[in-house]
Amino acid sequence: MVxxxxxxxxxxxxxxxxxxxxxxxxxxxxxxxxxxxRELPWVQVDKEYVFDGxxxxxxxxxxxxxxxxxxxxxxxxxxxxxxxxxxxxFWADNFNGIGVHLNQRDVTFIAVSLxxxxxxxxxxxxxxxxxxWFSSFGTDFNYDCEVSFTPQDLAEGSGTYNYSARTxxxxxxxxxxxxxxxxxxxxxxxxxxYARGLDMLNGAYHHLDLVPKGRDEAGxxxxxxxxxxxxxxxx
Numbered sequence: 001m002v003x004x005x006x007x008x009x010x011x012x013x014x015x016x017x018x019x020x021x022x023x024x025x026x027x028x029x030x031x032x033x034x035x036x037x038r039e040l041p042w043v044q045v046d047k048e049y050v051f052d053g054x055x056x057x058x059x060x061x062x063x064x065x066x067x068x069x070x071x072x073x074x075x076x077x078x079x080x081x082x083x084x085x086x087x088x089x090f091w092a093d094n095f096n097g098i099g100v101h102l103n104q105r106d107v108t109f110i111a112v113s114l115x116x117x118x119x120x121x122x123x124x125x126x127x128x129x130x131x132x133w134f135s136s137f138g139t140d141f142n143y144d145c146e147v148s149f150t151p152q153d154l155a156e157g158s159g160t161y162n163y164s165a166r167t168x169x170x171x172x173x174x175x176x177x178x179x180x181x182x183x184x185x186x187x188x189x190x191x192x193x194y195a196r197g198l199d200m201l202n203g204a205y206h207h208l209d210l211v212p213k214g215r216d217e218a219g220x221x222x223x224x225x226x227x228x229x230x231x232x233x234x235x
Contacts, residue, residue, distance in 0.1 A: 075111040
């Protein structure tokens, strides 16, 4: 931040107008990318999954809550952990409360984790979240969505994440999956993204990208080292 270029207001306007051309180019490219995403082929979901939720045992069909489109955020929470992932908690602070708006566009938004429902409820109360959160404990859902990994996966290096061979020792990784249900009740998996693909869900990061210091993460051993659950800053 030392010795940053400082100019007159007119020069600043000229520079800003030039940069606006790049921003508009990016916006148009993003629109084209979003359109191409919607044109991707789908795969039918043939397996039955049963989740634990506020209303007891619920199928994947039930999770649509009467709508035709379902977004699932795969929240990292291993059954052996005492709390949910701090980075997923940062993401959750950004999408908590948006469900009512998505509902108006035929979309249901939920989170799913491998940890038992009691742990999810306790952590949700602690964080003050209101989004629906379901447990996939005892099912193949997380493994089929390639966000949870068995000891055998880790030992053999046989897991897959972000469409590549799995590396590292983490039992849980973040992701998002989208499903569509047609009028006959058939469910299709339409899209999933992982890793940096999840950046688009985090409004706070996009705000940080606007300020002079940006995300300001260069001095850490890994980019999100600074993050804490929102009730842990200053402790």
